[in-house]
Amino acid sequence: MSPDLGAPVAGGTIGASTTRADWLTWRRGGIGASDIAAITNASPWGSRWSVWVDKVGLAPLDDDDPSDVMQLGLDLEPVIVAWFERRHRGLHVMARQYRATHPEHDWALATLDGLIVEEGSDDLDSAVAVFESKYDAGSRWDEIPDHYRLQVQWQLAVTGLDAAFLAVMHMAFGRPRFEVYEVARDQAMIDRLLAEGERFWMDHVVAGVPPLADGHPATSAALAGAWTTPEHIPAVDVRSMSHVVDELRALRATRKQLEADIERDENLLKAALGNLTEGCIEGQVVVSWRAQPRTDIDRDALRADHGDKYDRHGTVRVLRLHTPRAIRRTA
Numbered sequence: 001m002s003p004d005l006g007a008p009v010a011g012g013t014i015g016a017s018t019t020r021a022d023w024l025t026w027r028r029g030g031i032g033a034s035d036i037a038a039i040t041n042a043s044p045w046g047s048r049w050s051v052w053v054d055k056v057g058l059a060p061l062d063d064d065d066p067s068d069v070m071q072l073g074l075d076l077e078p079v080i081v082a083w084f085e086r087r088h089r090g091l092h093v094m095a096r097q098y099r100a101t102h103p104e105h106d107w108a109l110a111t112l113d114g115l116i117v118e119e120g121s122d123d124l125d126s127a128v129a130v131f132e133s134k135y136d137a138g139s140r141w142d143e144i145p146d147h148y149r150l151q152v153q154w155q156l157a158v159t160g161l162d163a164a165f166l167a168v169m170h171m172a173f174g175r176p177r178f179e180v181y182e183v184a185r186d187q188a189m190i191d192r193l194l195a196e197g198e199r200f201w202m203d204h205v206v207a208g209v210p211p212l213a214d215g216h217p218a219t220s221a222a223l224a225g226a227w228t229t230p231e232h233i234p235a236v237d238v239r240s241m242s243h244v245v246d247e248l249r250a251l252r253a254t255r256k257q258l259e260a261d262i263e264r265d266e267n268l269l270k271a272a273l274g275n276l277t278e279g280c281i282e283g284q285v286v287v288s289w290r291a292q293p294r295t296d297i298d299r300d301a302l303r304a305d306h307g308d309k310y311d312r313h314g315t316v317r318v319l320r321l322h323t324p325r326a327i328r329r330t331a
Helices: 020-028 033-039 048-055 068-087 146-159 187-206 217-226 239-273 299-314
Strands: 091-094 098-101 109-112 114-118 129-136 163-170 177-184 278-281 284-293 315-326
Touching: 020 109, 033 048, 033 146, 033 187, 048 187, 048 217, 068 091, 068 129, 068 163, 068 177, 098 146, 109 129, 109 146, 129 146, 146 163, 146 177, 146 187, 239 278, 239 284, 239 315
Parallel strands: 129 163
Antiparallel strands: 091 114, 098 109, 114 129, 163 177, 278 284, 284 315
16 A cells, blocks of 8 residues: 655745745744754754754744755755666656655654655655665765664654665765665654654643753754843742752863863973974874964965964964874884
């Protein structure tokens, strides 16, 4: 029996018929595939708090042009599709950037890079798998990263399909290596993801109650952008957070002492190295203090102002600790 993919929303494919702002508005109305990875604390790019800020509208819609990395991924999609179809004769990718909604949970959404049908078919109801395109700057994966695996399982949950093809253009050292990873439907994982997604949507988004903040960089960024025009109001009662206040005070004092200790130890090593670049223990290099170009200066202006003294101002020596290794001998 063919899965019920549901009807796409108006302008169901992202293209000439819709705008990025339209898509972002639609996406804000539910939990998407990248959101579920953040909600389950598996995403390197998002957190529960950053998802909540977006869904409740505290963060403005990011309708600016995509970043260079995002744009590269979008531009590579036709290439990745072509390579996939060349490797998998008889299969065809259609419904690019298809907006899918779960037939029973209207808050469960997924923007699909495509749906795979048998060659010659143009019927979405005959789709055999989800197609997901990725660009990766590293080498071939031994295992699919957790955040991508969760995203794909969420897409299978929303579409009702039993399989997905994750097509990845790996570009380690600038050399392309195309890999296709097949992912089978994991119903136990899907049940867990749907339960966690519904709990987050109802308990936090619908209820307007933020999840507990954490130390994820996305949470820090979301907090910085959520309230940009603070109001002068009576002090907020943070009695329930008194243990956090005490802990933070202690941690900051510890950090201050640690920073002082680190600077002292770095200076001791620098003084021992002097004008030499490596330090060793029992014939093994354990520390180096080498010059490298500075990245925080205007090089052209520095050359114009200082001429042959540029090298003195345009480099900085960086102290690094190393796993012990043999000394490199030079002729």
